[in-house]
Each structure stands twice: as structure tokens, then as C-alpha cells.
Amino acid sequence: MSILTRRSPRAAGLVVAVLLGLIPAAQVAAQAAPSYDTLLERLDQLPGARVGAALAEAADARADQARALPNPSLSWSAENAWGTGSYGGMGRADTVLTLSQPLEVWGQRGARVRAARAEAQAAALRGSQSRSDVASQLAAIYAQAESALRRYTLADEALTLTRDDAAAVTAMVKHGREPQLRAVQAQSEVANASAALDEAQAFRDAALARLAGAALLDAPVQTIDNSLLDRAPPAPRGAIDVALAVRVAEAEVDAAGRLVDVERKRALPDLSVTAAQTRFREDREQAYTLGVSLSIPLFDRNRGGIRAASAEQRAAEARLDQQRRDSEAERLSAVAGLKAAGSRTRAADESVVAAEEAYRLARIGFDAGRISQLELRSTRSALIAARGTAVDALLAGCSGNAQTPDASDAASKTAADDGHGHAADSTAAKAETSKVPDADEGVVQLTPEQIKASGIDVVAVGRGGGGSTRLSGRVEPSIGARASVASTVTGRVERVLVAPGTAVKQNQALAIVVSGEAAVFRANAVAAAAEAEAARLAHGRDKALVEQGVVARQELETSRARSLAAQAQAAAAQAQAAANGSPDSSGRVRITSPVAGIVGNVQVTPGGVVAAGSPVADVADPSMNELVFTAPPALAAQVRPGMTLEVTVPGGSFSATVTGSAADVRQQGGVAVIRATPVNAALPPAGSPVSAVVVTDGKDGALSVPADAVQNVGGSSAVFVAVEGGFKVQPVLAGRRAGDRIEILGGLSGSERIVGANAFLLKAELAKGEAEHGH
Structure with a gap:
């Protein structure tokens, strides 16, 4: 019986029409992201760039306002009015109309205008720096979105590979070639790969949403057609090019210097010109008054303002010096980072090719039954990791090296004429500066x-030339009389058995370290010994069975080889445990001194953690010291063993015999090291400074x-x-x-x-x- 009604075909048609209508909308909603170059063309529309442009415009407007002249003042007053008697009302009043105009004759206006122009130039450079920062942020977001897309694609491919391997494992399990456990493990790997794909999709959607928000895109994006990761990064700034941040700091120094001039001009007197008209109502006459007023800088000479402006100028100069150093360090870091990123990318690409070939061969071997599932899973994991590393290398190469708009255009606009005569004044100032004679350079x-x-x-x-040479040096332990004792394993320091100044014998314990790693070494040695014993007994049984004619001689030879291999493994495990301090069953290792002497510096404390190879203590034999001097490299060929030195110490002097002289290439710049032993004299304690005089033939020139x-x-x-x-x-x-x-x-x-x-x-x-x- 059909469940369709008469209206069912019509309803189905409506559903199909709605679905067909949604397809174009979905295509419009999910669009491809514009290229990075296209986004750079719209850089001025982004909020960060608009902020810098607005601040530069504000500074330019303040520069225009600084050119304005001070406003005049107009005042009116009435004298002898509204009094008593004949002075009642305005009949006998005298009215005065006064016009006053402040004059800037000491250069206040010029200083104010120059300071505002300098600040406008600094603001323009800061605006350019804001555009550069916004472009760098946009490049980072673009690269992260592209890397998220690639990681999603890699996660999808990894899921496909995992499902194919799981199907092959399931087939082998059905044929009895693999246990059921392998099929369960394969399905678990498929579930993990599916979860990784969902996680990669979430990261992809979040990265694309950030890109759409940062670039002010109207619709969300799902793909990126123009790659930024595959683009060759631009060459870093050259050593002779001035960084934009340095140019900003230079402009701020210039602006701070102009402000010092402004503060100095404020200490000068204020001059005003006054013109007044007086009307005498009683006589119906009028008279004029002309005056000049000049303030006297008696109490306020603006010394605090001048000192504050000078201090701000010094602070700006310090920031400029620091910025130059930071910019040079960043340039060198960018050069090294670009080189390292290129090497890392090439290595990652080669690793991907090798991993793909290894997985292909592993899959062929697995299908043929020659390779286990564990090896196949290992090669597949290596392939997935290599592909992810390649994406990481591309992202690292793109970070910090994205192409950003050159700020030289904005800087040149600052120096160009802005319609208010600023460029002409700047050019004149530069010409005037070029006329100043320079002192002898250097x-x-x-x-x-x-x-x-x-x-x-x-x-x-x-x-x-021939003569005596004074050498400086110190007393040091002989090469064979000192030892830096290090921990053989990583673990926790349980006890410290010595202190600085303690006399120890050879092979005496200095500290006890408890280490899980050492316990593993001991357990491996015991297990290897047990396996060697079991293999020896099995070989004995096979030998008895061969004599009885029950077992073939081939099996006896095989058991003998296994016994020898087990013995070798036991010896290797025992040697490894001995090399790591012969730990006991609890993982305790006794750190012992290889020489007898006095403990110097103890670098561990109870309860602390010490790494393998880290120093525990220094031990030196105080009875075996020698004299070590540093000398110019040319002296190494002139000082020979057996020559006599006259050594001076705080307590007196004595003679010493040279035992060796050679250039020490480990020292920066290269020096000659001269070693000597005293002649019938006792040496001061190790570390004591000494000096000596040696007579050589020298070398002319x-x-x-x-x-x-x-x-x-x-x-x-x-x-x-x-x-x-x-x-x-x-x-x-x-x-x-x-x-x-x-x-x-x-x-x-x-x-x-x-x-x-x-x-x-x-x-x-x-x-x-x-x-x-x-x-």
C-alpha cells in the first residue's frame, strides 16, 4: 500500500526547487579569499591604518593652527559716570575704547610653527609604521588561515590512509594472518584520525573567520586560491637602509629639540601694542592714546619648562640610540631566521618525499605479509608528521617576512609640499644647515x-725586539690533578656526603642520586642475565636431545647462537649499568671521585634534581699545582721549555722553569699559554694571581x-x-x-x-x- 498522497508529488517538487535555489546562495556565501596583494591595496580601509592616518591628519592640522596670529582684544570703559552731584548719569562721563594687539617679535611664532611641523612629520612616520604593523598582522593571519586549510587537507588524507590500512588489517584478520587485537587497534586509529580531522576543521573555520574579520570581508571564506606560504619571502632590509622605527625615533628627537626652542622663547618678554580713543562728553572732544606694554620676566623665566623640555629631548635621544641598536639586532635576526627557514623548508620537503616513499614500500610489504602492522603504522605516522612539519616550516618562513608596503612613500610625502609651504621652509632649513662649515672629521x-x-x-x-716581557697569570691545578665530577644519570639528589674543603680519596662517594632511569638500567641488566641463563639451559637441553637423536643438529646450532647472543646482551646491559654508576635495585647511584684531593665547588643540594652530565663537584689535588701565564701570540715561538722565569707573588719571588708554551685557540683573539713549575719553592693556593718576567730574543717590526x-x-x-x-x-x-x-x-x-x-x-x-x- 502506497503512503503517497495526492499532494506528495507537489510537495516533493517544492523541496527540489528550494534546494536548487539554495545552491547559488551557498556558492555566493562561501567565496574564495582575495589574494594578499589585493588585501594590501585595501590596507587604508582597515581600522589600524585609519587610526594612524587620522592621527597624522590631526598633527598636520595642529601644524596649520600653529601658524595663526594671536587675536587682538577690544575693550570699552566709562569713567566719571553714575556718581553723585554733577557726575550723575553719563552727562560728564569719559568713555575709552581700547584696541590691543599682542606681537610676537622674538621668534615665538616661528619656533611654534617649526615644532608643530616636526611633530606632524613624526606623526606621518608613525602613521606609516601603523600601516606596516597592520600589514604584518594581516600577513600573519593570512598565513595562519592558509596553514589551517592545509592542515585540514592533511588530516583528511591521514584519515583516508588510516581507513585503507584498517581495511587491509581487517582482511588479514579474517584470513587468520593477524590476531583480532590488530583489528581493534586499527579501528581505534581510525577513530583518532576522525577526531583529528574534526579538530583540524574547527581550527580551519576559526582561522578563516579571523581572516574575514581582519580583512573586513563581507562574506565568510572557505578557500584560498593565491598562496602566501609558497611565495618566496622578500630579502631583509640592508645594512645601509634606515629602518622605519629609527626614522620615527629621529623625527621624535627633532620634534623634542623644537619644543626646547619653544620653551626658551616663552621665557622672553611679551610685547603688546595698544591704541585707545577717549571721548569727553562734557567738552564734546576726543583724544587718542598710543601705548606699548612689555612684560618683565622677573619671577617666571620658564626655567622649569626649559629643563623639562631638555630632559624630554635627552630621553628621545636615548630612545633613538636604543632603537638603532634594536633595529640592527632585528635585521641580523631576520637574516639568520630567513636562512634557517629556507634550510628548514628544504629539509621538510625532502623528508616528505622520503616519508611518502617509505610508506609506499611499507604498504607493499604489509600487503605481501612481510611487514607487520606496527611498522606500517610507524611509517604512516612518520609521513603524517613530515607533512605537518613541512607546513610548520612554510609558516615559520612566512612569519615576520611578509611583504609589507614600503613606508618610504609616506615619508617622502611628509617632506613634500603639503599645500601650506612646509616643504619650502624645510628645504630652506636644510640649505641653511648645509652652509655651516664642518669641523675636521674624526x-x-x-x-x-x-x-x-x-x-x-x-x-x-x-x-x-729583544728584551724582557712581563707576564700575568695565576696558580692552577695541574691537568691530571683536577676532576669535574658529573652525574651519570638524571635523578633526585638524596644525600650530599661532602662539603667544600673536604679531603676525599679516590673512588670515595660524593653524593647519592636516586634515579628511575638508573633503576631501569639495573632491571635491564638483571633481565638480560636471566635471559642469558635461560638460553644457556635451553642450549644444554638441546645438546642432550641431539645426543639422543631426538632433535636435529640445526636446532642445536640455533639454540647455541641464541645463547651467545643472550650472553652478549647481558654483558652489554651489565656494562651500561656499570657506566651509569652501578645502581642498586632501588635506583640509587653513588657519585664517586675519580681522583684523591680536596673538594672545591659542590653544585648540588639534597632534594634537588640533577641532569645526566651536570657537574656535581670539583676535586683537585692541592699538592699538584702549576703556574699558567698568558702572553702575546708572537711570544709562543720564542719561549721554549727549560727557560727560566722570575716569578713574583705577594709574599716574595722565586724562579720557575717553563714546561710548555703554545697558542690557545680557544681564547677569543688567540693568546699564548705558558706553563711553568717552581724551582725549590712552594706555590700559593690555586687561584692566586702571579706575575713573571721572561727574557726573549724578540722579533723586529x-x-x-x-x-x-x-x-x-x-x-x-x-x-x-x-x-x-x-x-x-x-x-x-x-x-x-x-x-x-x-x-x-x-x-x-x-x-x-x-x-x-x-x-x-x-x-x-x-x-x-x-x-x-x-x-
Whole structure:
């Protein structure tokens, strides 16, 4: 019996029509996201960019307002009116009409206008910086949305692979080739993959919603056609290019300097011109009065305002210096990050190719029954992880390297004419500045009195040649007399058995560490020994059965190989436990000293956690100390074993014999290390400073200067050479350093006289002069 009624076909037709009508609407509602370049064209419509543009417009309007002249004032007064007697009413009243106009004749208006223009320029640059920040945020959201889409696709592919593998496992279970447990595990993996797909879909929808909101899109998006992750990131800013943040800080310094000028102008007197007309009603006459008023800055000289503006200027200069350093650090970090991201992306792509090939081979082997389900699951997990890592690498390469609009256009607009004559004044100011004669570049002008007051010491450049050389060093334990004892396992420190200064013997316990890892090592050793014993007994039984003719000799050889393998594994497990401190069954490990001596620094405390390889204590034998000196690298070839040193210590002096001399490449800049032992003398405790004198043949032509003489000026090494009227910066090529001397490889002829002590004062004075010239 049919359940359809007469109205059923009509109702079905209506449902089909409604569904067909919804298809275009769904297609319109779910659109593709515009490309990142298209979104950049609409950047000025985003709220963050509009905020910066509005603030720049406000600053420009204040600059226009600053050009306005002060308003005049008009006043009217009546004298001798509404009194008594003949002065009643207005009959004999004298009326005065006064017009007063303030004049800005001391440059107040010009200073105010220049300060407002400087602030407008800084605001324009800050607006450009806001656009750049908004573009970077938009790029990050765009890249995250695209990565979420790719992760959803990868999760869908992972679910498909997992279902295919589960179907193959189910087929093998039906044929009896795998236990039922494998089928249950496969279905669990399918459920986990399905949940991961749902989670990836949620992240995708959330990321696309954030993209639609950030880009002010009218409709939600479901796809991204133009990839941003696959786009090659732009090259970082060059070393000679000025960062936008630095330009903003420079503009703020300029604005702060202009405000100082404004505050100084406020301390000047206020000048006003007054014109008044007086009407005498009784005589029906009128007269005029002209006057000039000038305020006297007797009590208020605006000193506080000037100091505050100067302090704000110094703060702006400090921010500029910090911003320059931060911008350079960010540039170097971006260069390194871009290089690392490229390497990571290439490695991820190669890993995906290898993982896909490994999964393909594993699936073939699994279908052929040669590979287990565990190996197939491992290769599938590796493939899924490699694909996810590739997406992460692309996202990391895109983060921070997105193409953002260049702020040079906005900055150039600031310098261009804005319709109010600002550009012309700026150009004139620059032309006027260019007329100022510059002092000799790199020269610090100082008088003899200033040199003496600063404590600047002028010395000659040192030359090589035979003579004595003073060395500095200290007493150190001999190489074989000291040991840094480290923990062999990761665990909790249960007890500390020694303290600094404790005398210990060789193999004496220093601390006891309780470690789960050590307990595992001990358990593995015991289990391996048990397996070796079981394999030995099985081999004995097979040998007896072979003699009786019950078991084939092949099985005896197999059991013998298993016994030997089990014995080797037991020996390896026992060696591993011994290498990790021979723990007991509870995982306790005794950390022992490999040498006898005195405990120095104990770096663990009871209850603390120590990692494997972390130091526990230092042990040194105080009876085995030696002298260690540092010297210039050129001295290493001149000092030979057997030479005599004259050593000086706080308690006196003694002779020592050189035991070895070589260059230490581990030290920055390279130095020579000279080791010596005393001759019939006792050494001070380890760590005591000592000095020595060694007589060498020397090497002609080598130049050296005091270490304090070499300063970093403009990113390169330089010294200050004495010239007429001051000191001049001389770039040099510095070699290796030893003690308080630095070898000079180029830049000096040897006849100059340079600043040895307090050269940093000249560097600071030079930087101060450049900063003042820059303003």
C-alpha cells in the first residue's frame, strides 16, 4: 500500500526547487579569499591604518593652527559716570575704547610653527609604521588561515590512509594472518584520525573567520586560491637602509629639540601694542592714546619648562640610540631566521618525499605479509608528521617576512609640499644647515689643560725586539690533578656526603642520586642475565636431545647462537649499568671521585634534581699545582721549555722553569699559554694571581699598543693619534691580544704617539660632537 498522497508529488517538487535555489546562495556565501596583494591595496580601509592616518591628519592640522596670529582684544570703559552731584548719569562721563594687539617679535611664532611641523612629520612616520604593523598582522593571519586549510587537507588524507590500512588489517584478520587485537587497534586509529580531522576543521573555520574579520570581508571564506606560504619571502632590509622605527625615533628627537626652542622663547618678554580713543562728553572732544606694554620676566623665566623640555629631548635621544641598536639586532635576526627557514623548508620537503616513499614500500610489504602492522603504522605516522612539519616550516618562513608596503612613500610625502609651504621652509632649513662649515672629521679638539684634567695619557707605539716581557697569570691545578665530577644519570639528589674543603680519596662517594632511569638500567641488566641463563639451559637441553637423536643438529646450532647472543646482551646491559654508576635495585647511584684531593665547588643540594652530565663537584689535588701565564701570540715561538722565569707573588719571588708554551685557540683573539713549575719553592693556593718576567730574543717590526688604546669607532677598531690641537681617529687592523697589550697588524707606522689611557673619553666626545652636528 502506497503512503503517497495526492499532494506528495507537489510537495516533493517544492523541496527540489528550494534546494536548487539554495545552491547559488551557498556558492555566493562561501567565496574564495582575495589574494594578499589585493588585501594590501585595501590596507587604508582597515581600522589600524585609519587610526594612524587620522592621527597624522590631526598633527598636520595642529601644524596649520600653529601658524595663526594671536587675536587682538577690544575693550570699552566709562569713567566719571553714575556718581553723585554733577557726575550723575553719563552727562560728564569719559568713555575709552581700547584696541590691543599682542606681537610676537622674538621668534615665538616661528619656533611654534617649526615644532608643530616636526611633530606632524613624526606623526606621518608613525602613521606609516601603523600601516606596516597592520600589514604584518594581516600577513600573519593570512598565513595562519592558509596553514589551517592545509592542515585540514592533511588530516583528511591521514584519515583516508588510516581507513585503507584498517581495511587491509581487517582482511588479514579474517584470513587468520593477524590476531583480532590488530583489528581493534586499527579501528581505534581510525577513530583518532576522525577526531583529528574534526579538530583540524574547527581550527580551519576559526582561522578563516579571523581572516574575514581582519580583512573586513563581507562574506565568510572557505578557500584560498593565491598562496602566501609558497611565495618566496622578500630579502631583509640592508645594512645601509634606515629602518622605519629609527626614522620615527629621529623625527621624535627633532620634534623634542623644537619644543626646547619653544620653551626658551616663552621665557622672553611679551610685547603688546595698544591704541585707545577717549571721548569727553562734557567738552564734546576726543583724544587718542598710543601705548606699548612689555612684560618683565622677573619671577617666571620658564626655567622649569626649559629643563623639562631638555630632559624630554635627552630621553628621545636615548630612545633613538636604543632603537638603532634594536633595529640592527632585528635585521641580523631576520637574516639568520630567513636562512634557517629556507634550510628548514628544504629539509621538510625532502623528508616528505622520503616519508611518502617509505610508506609506499611499507604498504607493499604489509600487503605481501612481510611487514607487520606496527611498522606500517610507524611509517604512516612518520609521513603524517613530515607533512605537518613541512607546513610548520612554510609558516615559520612566512612569519615576520611578509611583504609589507614600503613606508618610504609616506615619508617622502611628509617632506613634500603639503599645500601650506612646509616643504619650502624645510628645504630652506636644510640649505641653511648645509652652509655651516664642518669641523675636521674624526678629530677631537682639546687644549693641553683639558688633556691634563681628563687624565689622558699619550704613549709611543711599542716595537718588538729583544728584551724582557712581563707576564700575568695565576696558580692552577695541574691537568691530571683536577676532576669535574658529573652525574651519570638524571635523578633526585638524596644525600650530599661532602662539603667544600673536604679531603676525599679516590673512588670515595660524593653524593647519592636516586634515579628511575638508573633503576631501569639495573632491571635491564638483571633481565638480560636471566635471559642469558635461560638460553644457556635451553642450549644444554638441546645438546642432550641431539645426543639422543631426538632433535636435529640445526636446532642445536640455533639454540647455541641464541645463547651467545643472550650472553652478549647481558654483558652489554651489565656494562651500561656499570657506566651509569652501578645502581642498586632501588635506583640509587653513588657519585664517586675519580681522583684523591680536596673538594672545591659542590653544585648540588639534597632534594634537588640533577641532569645526566651536570657537574656535581670539583676535586683537585692541592699538592699538584702549576703556574699558567698568558702572553702575546708572537711570544709562543720564542719561549721554549727549560727557560727560566722570575716569578713574583705577594709574599716574595722565586724562579720557575717553563714546561710548555703554545697558542690557545680557544681564547677569543688567540693568546699564548705558558706553563711553568717552581724551582725549590712552594706555590700559593690555586687561584692566586702571579706575575713573571721572561727574557726573549724578540722579533723586529712587530707593533703593539695598550689594550685600552684600541676603541670601536664606527664599527671598526681605531686608535687616537696625537695631532696639533687634539687627537685624530686612526683606523687600525688589530691582531691578537695578550694581557694588557694588543698587536697592531696595520694602520700605524710605529712613529706615532697615541692615547694609551682613558681613550674612551675621546670616543665619547667624538660621538657627542657627531650627535650635535646631526641636530
